Amino acid sequence: MSKTAVTVAYGDGIGPEIMRATLDVLEASGAELALETIEIGKSVYLRGNSSGIEPESWESLRRTKVFLKAPITTPQGGGYKSLNVTVRKAFGLYANIRPCISYVPFVESKQPGIDVVIVRENEEDLYGGIEHRQSVDSFQCLKIMTRPGTERIVRYAFEYARSFQRKKVTCFTKDNIMKLTDGMFHKVFEEIGADYPDIEKEHWIVDIGSAKLADTPQAFDVVVLPNLYGDILSDVVAQIAGSVGLAGSANIGAHYAMFEAIHGSAPRRAGQNVANPSGLLLAAVQMLVHIGQPEAAERVHNGWLRTIEEGIHTYDIFRDGKSRRKVGTKEFGQAVIANLGKIPETLKPVRYALDRPNPRSDFPYHRPEETKVLLGVDIFVEFAKSVEELASALRVAAERGALALETIANRGMSVWPFGSGETLLAGPFQCRFFARNRSAELPRRAIVDLLGSVEAGGIEFTKTELLYTFNGVEGFSRSQGA
Ligand code: NAD
Numbered sequence: 001m002s003k004t005a006v007t008v009a010y011g012d013g014i015g016p017e018i019m020r021a022t023l024d025v026l027e028a029s030g031a032e033l034a035l036e037t038i039e040i041g042k043s044v045y046l047r048g049n050s051s052g053i054e055p056e057s058w059e060s061l062r063r064t065k066v067f068l069k070a071p072i073t074t075p076q077g078g079g080y081k082s083l084n085v086t087v088r089k090a091f092g093l094y095a096n097i098r099p100c101i102s103y104v105p106f107v108e109s110k111q112p113g114i115d116v117v118i119v120r121e122n123e124e125d126l127y128g129g130i131e132h133r134q135s136v137d138s139f140q141c142l143k144i145m146t147r148p149g150t151e152r153i154v155r156y157a158f159e160y161a162r163s164f165q166r167k168k169v170t171c172f173t174k175d176n177i178m179k180l181t182d183g184m185f186h187k188v189f190e191e192i193g194a195d196y197p198d199i200e201k202e203h204w205i206v207d208i209g210s211a212k213l214a215d216t217p218q219a220f221d222v223v224v225l226p227n228l229y230g231d232i233l234s235d236v237v238a239q240i241a242g243s244v245g246l247a248g249s250a251n252i253g254a255h256y257a258m259f260e261a262i263h264g265s266a267p268r269r270a271g272q273n274v275a276n277p278s279g280l281l282l283a284a285v286q287m288l289v290h291i292g293q294p295e296a297a298e299r300v301h302n303g304w305l306r307t308i309e310e311g312i313h314t315y316d317i318f319r320d321g322k323s324r325r326k327v328g329t330k331e332f333g334q335a336v337i338a339n340l341g342k343i344p345e346t347l348k349p350v351r352y353a354l355d356r357p358n359p360r361s362d363f364p365y366h367r368p369e370e371t372k373v374l375l376g377v378d379i380f381v382e383f384a385k386s387v388e389e390l391a392s393a394l395r396v397a398a399e400r401g402a403l404a405l406e407t408i409a410n411r412g413m414s415v416w417p418f419g420s421g422e423t424l425l426a427g428p429f430q431c432r433f434f435a436r437n438r439s440a441e442l443p444r445r446a447i448v449d450l451l452g453s454v455e456a457g458g459i460e461f462t463k464t465e466l467l468y469t470f471n472g473v474e475g476f477s478r479s480q481g482a
Contacts, residue, residue: 004291004360005035007060011070012041013265014275014329019070020475021277021333022284025303029338030192031288031296032067036060039073041265044301045080052083061091067258068287070280071265085129088122091256094149094155095232095361096120097286098249098262100217101239103347106308107242107317117166119157120249124149127227134462137384138155138427145226148365150188155253157224158196159359159385168200168221170194172209177380180477185226200337203293205386214240239261240324241349241452244275245316248283254362257290259283273328278304281336294352303339307332310339326352375468376403376434379451382460383429387416392432397453402446403433409479428462430479 008023010016038057041454045052052072064410067087074080097119103105104112126270130142154171163171172188173182186203195203204212207227213220214236224232238247244263251258261279269275281304302452311324312335318326327335343349383390387408396406409430413423433450435442446467454461468475 002033004066004293005034005036005064005069006066006287006291007057007064008035008037009040009057009067009072012029012043012073013071013263013270015041015070015072015265015266017273017329018261018271018275018277019068021329022068022121022280023332024333025281025300025340026288026296028298029300029303029340031293031300036064039267040083042067042075045075046199050079050088051081053086055455058090060258061087065256066287066291067256067396068280068284069258069260071261073261073265074285078271084388085127087258091258092123092253093251093256093258094121094123094250095153096122096234096249097160097252097475098234098238098247099282099286100241102241103246103308104349105304106322107246107313108319108322109242110240112215114212114237115219116220116237117160117222117239118230118234118237119160119222119224120234121149121153121225121227123227125227126369127231132463134348134380135427143178143181145185145442147184147188147368150185151192151365152254152361152363154189154224155363156186156190156268156359156361157222158199159361161199161222162196163356165222166199166204170209170220170223171201171203172206172233174206174223174229176205180475182226184245186396186468189224193448210236211238217241235264243276243316244279245314246278248279248281248286250283250286252290257287259287261286266381270271273330274315274421275329276316277316277329277333278308281333290358290480292358294354294356298352299340299349300336301352302343303336303341305344305347306339306342307351307477308337309344317428338400370470371472372475373469373472374407374435374439374444374466375469375474376432376442377447377450378465378467379431379433379454379481380428380430380462380464381454386427387419389431390431391416393457393459394454395455397459398433398450400451401441401450402435402437403450404436405431406434407432407479410480412477414479414481420481432465432479433469 010019040053069432099117102109102114124145126143127165128144132140173184173186175182238244247262249262285301313323410425
């Protein structure tokens with residue numbers, strides 16, 4: 001078998017120790033790897049590179065397309081960008097896959113029998129990091145979700161389930177509140193789910209779904225979620241399964257992939273040969289499957305399960321009475337090496353079938369044909385006087401134009417013409433204008449003219465959002481109480 005090129009980074013804190021132990025096991029397993037080592041993290045940041053990675057390291061990653069990464073330390077203080085987010089976005093690693101499994105009775109867990117795979121969307125949602133301070137009072141973060149981004153994560157979740165013989169995919173959203181963003185995610189889940197009749201599907205509102213997931217994780221199999229919910233819930237499930245130190249993750253894109261432990265660089269444990277290398281080792285198992293070396297993946301994973309079963313444990317999972325031998329990072333790796341070729345006796349052995357294709361990750365996008373019609377505009381304005389005075393000033397500004405003032409809202413709550421005196425007025429007012437003549441097309445120019453009149457009227461606008469219908473369906477939310 002020819003060797004597969006893989007870029008490796010030893011990272012910071014406990015990173016170098018757990019990477020060394022992991023690579024020892026990979027080498028002994030017969031995995032055919034040609035490793036290229038790059039330097040990332042703290043030392044690169046402190047050299048003045050705010051992204052934590054040098055240009056020549058990008059070249060290695062572009063060449064190998066596979067990255068096995070130890071955790072890094074992001075220095076405190078301003079200006080340093082998250083390396084993980086940079087790599088994920090630069091390589092389009094849209095899917096974050098985290099298998100969370102409990103190993104009862106060998107590792108303590110609040111919940112025996114967990115075997116859940118979290119498939120988290122990795123690029124969109126609130127993680128665009130598009131934030132603005134709009135006024136003295138008001139701060140905003142944009143939640144952007146796209147149809148192509150959603151289609152590919154949902155399809156990947158179903159492909160993953162099918163490929164790994166899983167029976168059910170559950171989707172979590174908050175579409176009772178966020179009808180457009182989360183509503184689209186849910187709708188796409190239903191649409192794409194229809195292509196997978198062999199797989200059970202269910203949808204939960206994220207709040208009660210999370211409660212159910214923490215209470216009865218055994219009822220879940222594959223769970224697909226938008227970015228923020230996935231970020232939170234993948235840690236919750238990994239922790240109740242046993243320890244965040246045991247979980248690995250894959251970041252998958254159409255052409256690139258990155259594999260890492262879910263924990264950080266634990267600087268307080270660094271250099272003491274005590275850290276648990278299991279999270280990174282299990283991430284490396286996911287990598288071996290990904291690059292088409294399932295036999296090595298199976299050998300490493302089963303050898304690891306056997307080691308856990310034998311009670312050979314690092315300090316974080318060691319329990320008197322349950323564990324047999326407390327070992328350091330290096331010794332744990334050596335114990336796994338001694339168990340390569342063995343299978344666990346009590347825990348379920350894994351099987352990464354040779355004839356099973358990896359889940360697809362490259363999906364064409366077919367943009368739906370939809371007619372977009374401009375109806376009006378929301379102009380957000382700062383205004384220090386009463387709502388009535390604002391309404392009069394805006395009506396004067398709009399007097400001779402094609403748009404008429406319809407409503408004013410504050411933080412999503414209607415305050416004019418209907419409102420409650422109790423509503424807190426803070427930050428910009430959202431002033432909604434619709435075309436006076438709904439039977440003719442509204443020219444975009446009318447919006448520019450209105451904005452000019454608002455400015456001329458001495459009203460301070462902070463931003464605008466255009467109001468469209470798509471195939472006759474409103475592409476904007478209505479304020480509460482309107
Ligand atoms: P952490 O996950 O590094 O450590 C929290 C605690 O968990 C540690 O003190 C330790 O007790 C325990 N722990 C974590 N991993 C362990 C292991 N393998 N074996 C045994 N015990 C382990 O979280 P933190 O302390 O909040 O973050 C430290 C640094 O890591 C920060 O600079 C943070 O930015 C960075 N970080 C990096 C990544 C990454 O590179 N993917 C992820 C998260 C945090």
